[in-house]
Amino acid sequence: MALADRINSLSRRLPTWPVYILVAAWVAWLFWLGLSGQLGPEPINTLERKYGLFALQLLVAGLAVTPLRTWTGVNLIRFRRAIGVSAFFVVLAHFSVWALLDVQRLGAIWADIVKRPYVTVGFLSFLLLIPLAMTSNTWSVRRLGPRWRQLHKLTYPALLLGGLHFWWLTKGWQWEPLLYLGGIVALLSLRIRLGARRRPTRARTV
Structure with missing residues (x-):
């Protein structure tokens, strides 16, 4: 049996709920490290950045599921919803630490959103994820029908x-945010190409 087949066989036997548990446990563990003074001299800033990076990693993982299936045969589609919802949970934690623990005042929060470009793009990314999280359930899929798929293209x-937010807030030309941004652009290009390739096939079968 090929490696992809073995992975697929194992993934079919695994439930998706551990994804939520593991992500929530990691978020809680990082928060505890901050409370106990184990995140360095600036625990709020460190916690905020760790949450943000983890959220970005989860979003990238969710986007990579379809290209991974296409190019390697590894099918993790059934985990994509859990990854996406967990990513929003971590984004919400990232935003909450920034708003409630770092900035703290409503006027200052709005001022940051308006005046700082990296905060602006990060906040816009957060807003786009809200309807996706709210409709990541079976009822919404059935209710919206084909519109559900169109709505969830807001992920792109x-x-x-989110990648621009990470790159913009980093001082200087550091390789890590550029690597993430480049990977995001590459994955988006693959997803768009795969979508364009499937549309003519569907048109011919109608």
Whole structure:
């Protein structure tokens, strides 16, 4: 049996709920490290950045599921919803630490959103993810029908804005945010190409 077949066989036997548990446990563990003074001299800033990076990693992982299936045969589609919802949970934690623990005042929060470009794009990414999280359930899929798939293409601009947010807030030309941004652009290009390739096939079968 090929490696991809073995992975697929194993993934079919695994439930998706551990994804939520593991992500929530990691978020809680990082928060505990901050409370106990184990995140360095600036625990709020460190916690904020760790949450943000983890959220970006989860969003990239969710976007990579379809190209991974296409190019390697590894099918993790059934985990994509859990990854996406967990990513939003971590984004919400990232935003909450920034708003409630770092900035703290409503006026200052709005001022940051308006005046700082990296905050602006990060906030826009957060807003785009809200309807996706709210409709990541079976009832919404059935209720919206084909519109559900169109709505969830908001993942693309949300992830791109998230990558820009990470790159913009980093001082200087550091390789890590550029690597993430380049990977996001590459994955988005693959997804768009795969979508364009499937549309003519569907048109011929109608």
